[in-house]
Amino acid sequence: MNEKSTVVEVDVREDIKxxxxxxxxxxxxxxxxxxxxxxILHAPFNPFPLYKVLGKKGFTHQSEQLEKKHWKIIFTKKEVDRQ
Incomplete structure (x- = not known):
């Protein structure tokens, strides 16, 4: 991996509150x-609509409920196939 950070973290729980x-x-x-x-997105719920939006942009996701109102979702931008 290069030295550039490979992770951007966003917490929207307070925004939604x-x-x-x-x-x-x-x-x-x-x-x-x-x-x-x-x-890495921190949200108070599992953001199902966002999966479709980001899926169309080439992202995969993994979600995990950490607490009752704390979900951690990791979106990974897929490598572009160049043929």
Missing amino acids: NNIEPFKKIMDAVKTLEPNQQL
């Missing part, structure tokens, strides 16, 4: 990722 829409914050972080880099 304060009725702030977190979608732009998440998508701004996604735009900075390169192939094989990861976005």
Whole structure:
């Protein structure tokens, strides 16, 4: 791996608690990722709609419920096939 950080971490739990829409914050972080880099998202629920949105952008995901209102989701940007 190179020296550049391979992980970007975003926590939207406070945003959602304060009725702030977190979608732009998440998508701004996604735009900075390169192939094989990861976005770790902390959310108060399992964000099913986001899986489809980011899946179309080439991301896979793994989710884990850490507490009642704390989900950790790891999105990984897939390497682009160049043939």
